[in-house]
Amino acid sequence: MYKIAFDVNGNDNGVTAAVLASCKFLINNEDFEIILIGDKDEITKALTKVKNQPKNLKIIDNPNMPSDVKNIHKSLRENTSMNEAINLVANRKADAVLSSGDSGAYLASATFKIKRLPGINRAAFMPIMPTIVGRKFLLLDVGANIETKSEYLVEWAKVANVYARALLNIIKPRVSIINIGTEDYKGLEAVKVANEILKNDFTINYVGYVEPRTILEGVADVAVIDGYGGNLVLKSLEGAILSFKKLIKNKIMSKTIRKIGYLFLKGSFKDVAETLDYRNVGAAWVIGLNGVCIKSHGSSDEKAYTGALNQIKLALKKNILNSVKKELGVDDE
Amino acid sequence: MYKIAFDVNGNDNGVTAAVLASCKFLINNEDFEIILIGDKDEITKALTKVKNQPKNLKIIDNPNMPSDVKNIHKSLRENTSMNEAINLVANRKADAVLSSGDSGAYLASATFKIKRLPGINRAAFMPIMPTIVGRKFLLLDVGANIETKSEYLVEWAKVANVYARALLNIIKPRVSIINIGTEDYKGLEAVKVANEILKNDFTINYVGYVEPRTILEGVADVAVIDGYGGNLVLKSLEGAILSFKKLIKNKIMSKTIRKIGYLFLKGSFKDVAETLDYRNVGAAWVIGLNGVCIKSHGSSDEKAYTGALNQIKLALKKNILNSVKKELGVDDE
Numbered sequence: 001m002y003k004i005a006f007d008v009n010g011n012d013n014g015v016t017a018a019v020l021a022s023c024k025f026l027i028n029n030e031d032f033e034i035i036l037i038g039d040k041d042e043i044t045k046a047l048t049k050v051k052n053q054p055k056n057l058k059i060i061d062n063p064n065m066p067s068d069v070k071n072i073h074k075s076l077r078e079n080t081s082m083n084e085a086i087n088l089v090a091n092r093k094a095d096a097v098l099s100s101g102d103s104g105a106y107l108a109s110a111t112f113k114i115k116r117l118p119g120i121n122r123a124a125f126m127p128i129m130p131t132i133v134g135r136k137f138l139l140l141d142v143g144a145n146i147e148t149k150s151e152y153l154v155e156w157a158k159v160a161n162v163y164a165r166a167l168l169n170i171i172k173p174r175v176s177i178i179n180i181g182t183e184d185y186k187g188l189e190a191v192k193v194a195n196e197i198l199k200n201d202f203t204i205n206y207v208g209y210v211e212p213r214t215i216l217e218g219v220a221d222v223a224v225i226d227g228y229g230g231n232l233v234l235k236s237l238e239g240a241i242l243s244f245k246k247l248i249k250n251k252i253m254s255k256t257i258r259k260i261g262y263l264f265l266k267g268s269f270k271d272v273a274e275t276l277d278y279r280n281v282g283a284a285w286v287i288g289l290n291g292v293c294i295k296s297h298g299s300s301d302e303k304a305y306t307g308a309l310n311q312i313k314l315a316l317k318k319n320i321l322n323s324v325k326k327e328l329g330v331d332d333e
Numbered sequence: 334m335y336k337i338a339f340d341v342n343g344n345d346n347g348v349t350a351a352v353l354a355s356c357k358f359l360i361n362n363e364d365f366e367i368i369l370i371g372d373k374d375e376i377t378k379a380l381t382k383v384k385n386q387p388k389n390l391k392i393i394d395n396p397n398m399p400s401d402v403k404n405i406h407k408s409l410r411e412n413t414s415m416n417e418a419i420n421l422v423a424n425r426k427a428d429a430v431l432s433s434g435d436s437g438a439y440l441a442s443a444t445f446k447i448k449r450l451p452g453i454n455r456a457a458f459m460p461i462m463p464t465i466v467g468r469k470f471l472l473l474d475v476g477a478n479i480e481t482k483s484e485y486l487v488e489w490a491k492v493a494n495v496y497a498r499a500l501l502n503i504i505k506p507r508v509s510i511i512n513i514g515t516e517d518y519k520g521l522e523a524v525k526v527a528n529e530i531l532k533n534d535f536t537i538n539y540v541g542y543v544e545p546r547t548i549l550e551g552v553a554d555v556a557v558i559d560g561y562g563g564n565l566v567l568k569s570l571e572g573a574i575l576s577f578k579k580l581i582k583n584k585i586m587s588k589t590i591r592k593i594g595y596l597f598l599k600g601s602f603k604d605v606a607e608t609l610d611y612r613n614v615g616a617a618w619v620i621g622l623n624g625v626c627i628k629s630h631g632s633s634d635e636k637a638y639t640g641a642l643n644q645i646k647l648a649l650k651k652n653i654l655n656s657v658k659k660e661l662g663v664d665d666e
Contacts, residue, residue, distance in 0.1 A: 070518060132580035143513060146521060180476060180564040185403060188479060188561060212565055213572035217579075228521060231513040232545055232562050236569030239546035244577050246550075247465040247608060251601035261597020268584035268591050275580060 001033055001056075002316045004309070005094035007085035008038035009065050010101030012299050015039065018100070019046035021305035026054030029313060035094060037081040039063035060084060069102040076109055083109055089291045090114045096292035096312045098283070100300050107144050107286060107295075114291040117159075119328045122152050123288040124227065125295065126160060127234065128167065128311070130276050133218035138164050139178075141227035142234045142284060148226030150193035153177065154201075157194075159287050160222040161204050162327050166318040167311065168221055172205040176220035178233060179209040190226065203327075212236070216276075241276055283308035292321055334366055334389075335649045337642070338427035340418035341371035342398050343434030345632045348372065351433070352379035354638035359387030362646060368427060370414040372396035393417060402435040409442050416442055422624045423447045429625035429645045431616070433633050440477050440619060440628075447624040450492075452661045455485050456621040457560065458628065459493060460567065461500065461644070463609050466551035471497050472511075474560035475567045475617060481559030483526035486510065487534075490527075492620050493555040494537055495660045499651040500644065505538040506554035511566060512542040523559065536660075545569070549609075574609055616641035625654055 008018040015038055022034045033056040036043055040061035047053070062084050066075035076083070082101045088094035090113040099106050103125070111123050124141035131137060138160045145152065157175050164173035177195055179187040184195065187209070198206040210220050212233050225233065252258045262269075283304070286293040292315050296308050315321075325331075341351040348371055355367045366389040369376055373394035380386070395417050399408035409416070415434045421427035423446040430447075432439050436458070444456050457474035464470060471493045478485065490508050497506035510528055512520045517528065520542070531539040543553050545566050558566065585591045595602075616637070619626040625648050629641050648654075658664075 132576045132583075178565070180561060180568070211572070212569040213575070215569075216572060216576035228513060229562065229565050232511070232565050233569045235513070236545040236548075236566045237573045239544070239549060240570045240573035241577055242546070243465045243549035244574055244605070244609070248581075248601060248605050250465075251604040251608075252598060254604075255600070258598050258601050261594045264594020265585060265591050265598060267588070268581060271584040271587075272577070272581050275584075276577070 001031060002096075002313075003033045003035065003088075003094040004312055005035050005037065005085040005088040005097045007082045007097070007099035007101055008036050008043065009063065009081040010099060010298060013301075014046075015042045016046045016049070017300060017302045018305055019043055020050065021302045021309060022057060023047075023050045023052070023054050024302075025306060025309045025313075026056050027052055030056070032056060032313065033058065035060060035085075035088065037062050037085045066102060066105045069105050072104060072108040075105045076112055082106060083113070086110050086113050086293075089293065095316055096294065098294050098296060098308055098312060100296045100298050103143070103295060110286055110289055110291070110293050114289045114293060116288055117290050117325065117328060118330050120155050120159070120288040121149070122155075123286050124152075124156050125284040126156075126163070126287050127284040129215075129234075129237075131216050131218040132275065134275065135218050135221075136168055137215070137218070137220055138168070138222045139230060139234060140222075140224060140287065141230050143227045143231035144286070145227035148190055148228070150190040150197065153190065153194035153224050153226070154197050155288070157198055157204060157206070157222065157224045158327055159324055160224065162324045163285065163287065163315075163320060164221045166320045166323060167314055170221050173221035174207045174219075175204050175222040176207050176210040176224070178212055178215065178223045178225040178229065180211070182209045182211060184209075188226070194224075245273075283311065285311075290321070292316060334364060335429075335646075336366045336368065336421075336427040337645055338368050338370065338418040338421040338430045340415045340430070340432035340434055341369050341376065342396065342414040343432060343631060346634075347379075348375045349379045349382070350633060350635045351638055352376055353383065354635045354642060355390060356380075356383045356385070356387050357635075358639060358642045359389050360385055363389070365389060365646065366391065367642075368393060368418075368421065370395050370418045399435060399438045402438050405437060405441040408438045409445055415439060416446070419443050419446050419626075422626065428649055429627065431627050431629060431641055431645065433629045433631050435631075436476070436628060443619055443622055443624070443626050447622045447626060449621055450623050450658065450661060451663050453488050453492070453621040454482070455488075456619050457485075457489050458617040459489075459496070459620050460617040462548075462567075462570075464549050464551040465608065467608065468551050468554075469501055470548070470551070470553055471501070471555045472563060472567060473555075473557060473620065474563050476560045476564035477619070478560035481523055481561070483523040483530065486523065486527035486557050486559070487530050489620070490531055490537060490539070490555065490557045491660055492657055493557065495657045496618065496620065496648075496653060497554045499653045499656060500647055501554055503554050507540045507552075508537050508555040509540050509543040509553035509557070511545055511548065511556045511558040511562065513544070515542045515544060517542075521559070527557075578606075616644060618644075623654070625649060
């Protein structure tokens with residue numbers, strides 16, 4: 001039985017989406033148990049909406065949120081639903097943890113309690129990103145680290161390589177570094193050093209630099225970048241797509257004849273939305289820790305949570321943590 | 334008479350686009366002179382295609398390109414068309430310089446020959462960016478500087494503020510810093526320091542941090558960022574829009590019924606392309622120097638060059654350099 005600790009506090013829209021996604025997931029996956037940690041009254045209320053109640057759903061009552069997310073040291077020590085969920089994994093009472101809570105508090109707490117893997121200097125946030133050619137890629141770091149050293153980039157490349165094999169089902173993932181140019185001499189010092197190290201690492205199918213201009217075309221399976229740059233890239237890509245959608249909608253709705261044409265084309269827009277919908281992937285992995293750890297958006301809906309739960313399922317069934325440890329040469333307990 | 338020095342070498346597709354754009358521009362702007370610097374034979378050949386020959390077109394024969402763009406020190410001293418064009422501005426024989434050559438060589442040479450303005454530590458690349466609401470904004474730096482200090486950001490904000498007034502015709506431009514979050518405590522140290530300084534600078538209408546997620550919605554008129562981050566943002570925005578366009582086209586062309594609908598909708602796609610077409614703005618300013626200096630893409634077409642020439646026209650007619658000097662408290666000669 002695989003056990004998932006699910007901190008259901010911290011979603012801007014309440015617990016309902018988390019509860020519904022969990023119930024559906026459990027009905028379809030009888031070898032999983034989900035432990036919901038949150039306000040029991042709210043969870044129970046949300047459960048009344050579910051016709052088909054799964055048997056492997058547990059509830060731990062803990063309505064507490066971090067009192068000050070900017071004060072990481074304080075929130076580490078508080079009895080919050082987030083900390084309780086993380087503790088279940090740290091104490092090997094659950095196999096994976098999922099939360100929509102504050103990213104900074106989650107990262108700090110998970111790192112502190114679950115610990116980093118030997119040989120890993122920093123944990124990183126890693127979403128699975130869509131491309132226009134259907135395949136997906138792993139982007140990291142998207143904001144766990146503001147200042148990034150070359151060794152972090154190399155370590156993340158190694159770990160993400162294993163994740164790509166398991167989650168994207170690719171034997172030799174194309175691992176790249178996102179940079180401001182494709183020439184070797186361009187970019188930050190840390191990037192150039194990491195580039196040289198990865199070029200000489202024959203355990204990884206390293207394809208060199210890629211530019212953010214082509215990243216949605218499916219040119220790489222893993223794209224490594226510092227957390228500051230990665231966050232800018234992620235938000236720029238999301239922003240451009242959202243803005244473009246809005247613009248095209250406005251232009252179509254500005255004339256009747258176009259509205260008619262839209263009826264014929266609706267399907268294409270749906271296809272596009274589906275292809276580039278971040279909710280299909282749902283979440284960002286926290287990688288580099290000695291545990292399976294994933295973070296969902298604070299505004300996740302049922303579809304986003306279902307995506308996250310399915311990712312966890314894949315990671316656990318493929319025993320991803322073990323593969324990462326093997327790659328890093330770490331003895332498993 | 335305003336004089337523009339135009340280095341026409343360095344375009345991937347030859348000199349034709351530059352020559353055609355120059356001729357058309359001069360026909361419509363009789364108070365301008367353009368000095369084309371490049372391979373005279375090629376220029377003369379391109380001129381044979383022009384029916385309506387302008388009188389204020391000069392040619393300086395110089396077919397030389399930098400021998401090694403990575404060796405900045407060497408290319409500074411070479412007799413290239415780029416250096417000759419820059420020298421014309423440095424020696425006050427032209428009022429503005431335009432080139433499609435290598436960005437690094439151009440920046441180094443322009444900085445070395447034209448010199449930085451007093452009080453400015455670094456020059457920056459600044460394109461005028463489109464938004465989905467029709468208005469435009471200035472984005473800087475997009476790659477002149479890899480490592481950026483807080484004072485650079487503040488200086489760029491001041492200079493770009495003046496450019497926004499002149500080029501975008503806005504009395505009190507909304508000046509922002511692009512950051513990975515809107516909360517004061519987020520981001521690089523240099524960004525946080527610059528944020529505090531700009532908050533207390535009442536000569537600027539500083540609106541605080543903006544995220545790249547909303548930047549195409551027209552939330553700011555000036556968006557300042559370090560050169561590394563700015564380059565990533567620029568290329569991510571461009572890339573996402575190009576990829577999105579490609580995807581939607583593929584989805585439409587996949588079914589006959591959709592192709593029919595497309596006929597009704599064509600106009601909207603054209604409107605969208607026009608709104609977000611970077612060629613309408615055409616180029617990136619090099620700001621912070623004691624001269625009017627602009628850089629076009631290496632693959633610029635006639636439309637892109639026309640955009641660049643029209644920007645130069647606006648800058649010269651509004652005497653932008655003088656306004657920048659006033660803002661910086663620099664005495665004009």
